[in-house]
Amino acid sequence: MPKRVDHEERRRLIAEALWRIASSRGLEGASLRDVAAEAGISLGQLQHYFSGKDEMLVFALEHISTLAEARIRDRLLALSGASTAPSPRTVLRECAAGMLPLDDESRTGLLVGIAYFVRALSDERMRRHAQEGQPKLRAFFADQFREAVARGEAGSGLDPELEAMLLIALTDGLTSSALLEVITPEEAMGLVDRHLERLFVR
């Protein structure tokens, strides 16, 4: 055998090349040849690491959602490191911030996510993947709202599950507007704050 190569590492490299293309030209506009060129490798080499286009797509999706999750997790860890037990409101704000296209990295990630979202709309198998992530996030948000109510930081008339869905939908919608440049990412964040301010007692 020739030099031993870390397969996973190479696959990640290729996935990142795919993101760069998908975020600028869309997922449909990312051919195997384009991705290979973007990654600086040959088509043959790319095919050596993925059995087909579908496998590459799925791998890249799982990898990017893992990264996005980690990014938010880091954000939360940094938060709970500073003071003891951050308030639910702060946690929710920070999560929402992590879901908005506030920097180039998350912007790229969101564009890629939308490309997959579109495919999920007409692809049964992809839809399953896309549906999996949301309940987990919703449960986490709901927990935060529950905690807030328990602490008396939010009104008791507040339904944690419903508010979780509302906040997620709101963030998603603001993300769309921001990506379309109808509003700026900063305005989007301001609107999230506005929404949260209404939910939590002063």
Added chain:
Amino acid sequence: MPKRVDHEERRRLIAEALWRIASSRGLEGASLRDVAAEAGISLGQLQHYFSGKDEMLVFALEHISTLAEARIRDRLLALSGASTAPSPRTVLRECAAGMLPLDDESRTGLLVGIAYFVRALSDERMRRHAQEGQPKLRAFFADQFREAVARGEAGSGLDPELEAMLLIALTDGLTSSALLEVITPEEAMGLVDRHLERLFVR
């Protein structure tokens, strides 16, 4: 010349065939041949009515947004016909309902809209089109909120412009979730009601 044909009528017919494909397979999956087949005509005939694919796409987009607008307008007219001067809250609720995928027609329209939205993300010219619609809707929503504040039906601390953006973003986000079948359209409508209930005084 042979039999005279209503060009606009034919173009609309073709546009509707395009929607049916775009709503099930996405815009990228709609080739001229597919659209022609769906419309029950030959590729040559389709080409006779559109100078190229781009022109067909733009026409279909303008046509569908016109229809969606008319649908909501009808809804509002039916509303103001029943009683005198419907409350802003009712108007906003009805608009939001018109923007959600509550029936098959609006569902198809939204899927097509998303297909265009995606293209707009990476296509400068399409983005202009997409950006145009929102300010008008936002201004209308803001007017409703202003009216509500003036009538004393909503708290005076409410910023009409911000609330308009929030409601639009929320509706968009809920639409995405509903199309992905993470929530049902009825749940989406319920969440809009929940949001509106918080904004308006009881």
Added chain:
DNA sequence: CGTTTTACAAGTCGGTCGTATTGCCATACC
């Protein structure tokens, strides 16, 4: 040291895409 296995390159294949070309038929007009 020879064999096997891995990493990669290059080319080919059938298919589909948007577009352009060509031609025929039917009709309206001079």
Added chain:
DNA sequence: GGTATGGCAATACGACCGACTTGTAAAACG
């Protein structure tokens, strides 16, 4: 009634696409 013209069909073209096959070099292993 010839002819110009609009409606439409058929076909071809060049550029891609994803998948597959083949060839080659190099490193690990017996």
